[in-house]
Amino acid sequence: MIVEKAPAKINLTLDVLHKREDGYHEVEMIMTTVDLFDQIQITELEENTILIQSEKRFVPDDYRNLAYQAAEKVKDKFNITKGVQISIYKQIPVAAGLAGGSSDAAAVLRGLNQLWDLHLSQEQLAEMGAEIGSDVAFCVYGGTALATGRGEKIKPLPSPPNCWVVLAKPSIGISTRTIYEKLTADHMNNVNTNDMIQAIKDRHYPTVCQRLANVLEAVTMDTHPEVKWMKYQMLKSGADNVLMSGSGPTIFGLTQKESRAERIYNSLRGFCEDVYVVRMLG
Ligand SMILES: C[C@@](CO)(OP(=O)(O)O)[C@H](O)COP(=O)(O)OP(=O)(O)OC[C@H]1O[C@@H](n2ccc(N)nc2=O)[C@H](O)[C@@H]1O
Numbered sequence: 540m541i542v543e544k545a546p547a548k549i550n551l552t553l554d555v556l557h558k559r560e561d562g563y564h565e566v567e568m569i570m571t572t573v574d575l576f577d578q579i580q581i582t583e584l585e586e587n588t589i590l591i592q593s594e595k596r597f598v599p600d601d602y603r604n605l606a607y608q609a610a611e612k613v614k615d616k617f618n619i620t621k622g623v624q625i626s627i628y629k630q631i632p633v634a635a636g637l638a639g640g641s642s643d644a645a646a647v648l649r650g651l652n653q654l655w656d657l658h659l660s661q662e663q664l665a666e667m668g669a670e671i672g673s674d675v676a677f678c679v680y681g682g683t684a685l686a687t688g689r690g691e692k693i694k695p696l697p698s699p700p701n702c703w704v705v706l707a708k709p710s711i712g713i714s715t716r717t718i719y720e721k722l723t724a725d726h727m728n729n730v731n732t733n734d735m736i737q738a739i740k741d742r743h744y745p746t747v748c749q750r751l752a753n754v755l756e757a758v759t760m761d762t763h764p765e766v767k768w769m770k771y772q773m774l775k776s777g778a779d780n781v782l783m784s785g786s787g788p789t790i791f792g793l794t795q796k797e798s799r800a801e802r803i804y805n806s807l808r809g810f811c812e813d814v815y816v817v818r819m820l821g
Pocket residue numbers: 550553562563564565566568635636637638641671672673674675688689690715716719784785786787
């Protein structure tokens with residue numbers, strides 16, 4: 540049996556440059572993984588099938604699961620007639636802007652590479668991942684990276700400065716597609732990505748906080764005022780800055796003090812079920 544960890548990601552920046560002919564949006568975003576994980580267990584089966592097991596509601600147990608799609612891709616590409624059972628122990632909230640499904644798919648790609656001795660490079664795994672979803676390539680690498688194209692072109696970056704990250708997910712569902720559809724030209728090209736890259740390279744925490752920016756945030760907040768309210772609460776309880784991750788609805792706040800992270804956690808816990816204190820993974 541192979542066991543893989545699938546970490547969540549947050550977007551430190553997310554800019555949209557323009558809408559493309561193929562319907563996707565050209566993006567420029569800095570993502571980093573945090574220590575909130577799903578666990579993936581992969582067991583080989585003699586029968587030519589893919590079984591998905593997850594005890595969590597809202598997680599599909601068939602071809603709609605991104606982990607299933609990852610296994611199918613590997614099997615098809617290498618004509619593998621053995622099967623797999625994939626058990627997903629979910630910690631990452633679903634449809635949250637934290638790339639839980641994409642990270643599960645990336646973990647399956649890494650796991651099957653090992654199980655079936657395929658000797659695929661990270662680049663090859665990322666290329667296969669990009670065919671499953673825009674965020675999967677990043678999840679293959681993890682760490683901190685600049686993602687461009689529709690999100691699948693990855694350039695690794697150094698670790699951001701040490702800090703605590705408090706995540707809070709309002710209990711609403713967001714469709715990534717709908718948020719991208721509501722985006723207008725006014726929202727686009729509004730992020731100083733280069734300054735954030737420099738702040739990360741300099742490990743300069745105040746500038747990292749100052750440069751947190753996501754053009755999808757205003758769109759999601761317009762349709763879901765709960766997200767705006769939660770951001771206000773997190774700022775009020777002492778985070779140095781707060782931003783929505785991806786298309787939302789999860790927001791995250793940064794602080795360098797553990798005691799302050801605990802204070803933020805405690806003050807949000809009363810009205811939000813999904814609150815986590817985590818660290819960036821690098
Ligand atoms: C917004 C982001 C930011 O990291 O993440 P999440 O909020 O999903 O975590 C990503 O761009 C989401 O990536 P992912 O969720 O993998 O997207 P996909 O499955 O490829 O696409 C879902 C839908 O989003 C829209 N989409 C996605 C990526 C992109 N660059 N342009 C788009 O317009 C398309 O309408 C697409 O049909």
